[in-house]
Amino acid sequence: MQKSGLALTKGHAAQLPHLSHPAPALFLHAKPQMQKDPPTMQVTRPLHDRIALAFDFDETLGESSIGVLVRVMGLDMEEWQEEFRAPLDDATWDSINARAYALITAGRARGRPLSRDVLREAAEEMKLYDEVCEMPERIREAAHAVAPGVNVDFTVISCGYVDLIEHSKIRSCFDRIWGSSLHFDEKGDAVFIKRALTHPEKARYMEALSKGFSILGANAPESTTKAVADEDKAVPPNQMIFVGDGASDLEAFQYVEANGGIAIAVRQNGGFAAAEKMHGRQRPTNLAPASYAEGGEMMQSLTYAVQSIASRIALSRLGQKGQG
Numbered sequence: 001m002q003k004s005g006l007a008l009t010k011g012h013a014a015q016l017p018h019l020s021h022p023a024p025a026l027f028l029h030a031k032p033q034m035q036k037d038p039p040t041m042q043v044t045r046p047l048h049d050r051i052a053l054a055f056d057f058d059e060t061l062g063e064s065s066i067g068v069l070v071r072v073m074g075l076d077m078e079e080w081q082e083e084f085r086a087p088l089d090d091a092t093w094d095s096i097n098a099r100a101y102a103l104i105t106a107g108r109a110r111g112r113p114l115s116r117d118v119l120r121e122a123a124e125e126m127k128l129y130d131e132v133c134e135m136p137e138r139i140r141e142a143a144h145a146v147a148p149g150v151n152v153d154f155t156v157i158s159c160g161y162v163d164l165i166e167h168s169k170i171r172s173c174f175d176r177i178w179g180s181s182l183h184f185d186e187k188g189d190a191v192f193i194k195r196a197l198t199h200p201e202k203a204r205y206m207e208a209l210s211k212g213f214s215i216l217g218a219n220a221p222e223s224t225t226k227a228v229a230d231e232d233k234a235v236p237p238n239q240m241i242f243v244g245d246g247a248s249d250l251e252a253f254q255y256v257e258a259n260g261g262i263a264i265a266v267r268q269n270g271g272f273a274a275a276e277k278m279h280g281r282q283r284p285t286n287l288a289p290a291s292y293a294e295g296g297e298m299m300q301s302l303t304y305a306v307q308s309i310a311s312r313i314a315l316s317r318l319g320q321k322g323q324g
Contacts, residue, residue, distance in 0.1 A: 044319040044320070045319075048233065051150060051151070052153055052241070053139065053152070053155070053302070054157045054209065056158055056252075057156050058160050059266065059268070060244055061290075062168070063127050065123075066160070069118070073118060074110055075110060083106070084105055088102055094196070094198065095199075096180060097196060100182065104190050107189075107190075115187070116188040117188065119167065123167035126168055130291045131291075132170065132292050133170070133173040134292070135173075135302070137173075138299065139302055142302075142307055143310040145307070146307050146311055146314055147313040147314040153175040154174045154175050155177070155209060156176070156179065157197070157202050157242075158179040160179050180194075180195055180196050199249075199251060202244075202252040203251040203254065206237075207225075208221035212233065237259030237260060238259060238260030241261060242256045242263050242264070243302075246266075246272075251282075253265070257282070257284070257285070264284055264287070265284040265286070266289070266290045267287045
């Protein structure tokens with residue numbers, strides 16, 4: 001038997017005949033240590049009182065902003081595509097850079113430069129889809145009917161130009177607008193693209209929205225794959241909804257659907273424009289026409305989506321009370 005490391009009691013002393021002296025009193029009368037209660041552990045998932053809805057812009061919330069820009073600059077869309085855009089596509093330019101350069105060169109060639117004034121004029125002329133600006137408040141009311149007080153916010157995530165979208169009516173009813181942007185000279189004419197939000201980057205911006213990362217600064221948002229604890233996220237991905245109309249939205253569809261969120265595709269001409277480019281993990285939960293009129297299919301889809309998330313939040317609230 002090992003002699004070291006033993007805490008002795010009276011009952012043990014008789015079993016040790018080799019001890020020449022009685023066991024010290026501190027051993028004979030040692031009291032058992034009081035066991036501490038284990039630290040309280042969060043059993044249920046963290047509660048996030050927030051639902052985030054993100055939308056593409058062109059042909060999701062309104063007509064094509066590029067089409068309006070071309071029209072305001074005095075060009076025919078087919079002419080612009082053939083003369084200015086197609087040569088860049090043939091030279092394998094990135095599509096977002098090609099679009100910007102084609103608009104800038106076309107404006108210079110036709111004597112109507114792409115400028116801040118042209119972008120504002122296009123924003124004023126642009127037609128949004130039915131009742132778009134009434135939609136956010138109606139969706140908030142639908143969420144509050146299930147989870148009173150839940151925060152419901154709205155973001156545009158677009159490959160289009162923030163310089164135009166910010167001057168449209170959407171600015172007054174959405175919380176934030178994220179997109180590509182242009183660099184202007186001292187006369188206010190666009191020189192080149194400043195920030196390009198490409199198709200795959202929509203998923204990165206969705207992740208930045210979830211994790212609360214900034215999109216400001218060069219190359220932002222960076223390191224969106226950085227691990228963030230659930231309790232520290234701005235909004236968990238399974239409380240996010242994304243709405244889009246085409247190929248540029250497929251990566252965002254995949255991000256939200258793979259993480260328990262909801263993707264809704266805009267149906268045009270009886271189907272989805274990018275159906276042939278879509279693979280299984282990019283399939284949305286529903287397909288609905290681009291009208292936000294009350295009682296319409298898109299509003300029903302958004303209402304069901306937001307209320308399903310609000311129901312989970314209401315359930316989490318009960319769980320938090322149960323642990324209190």
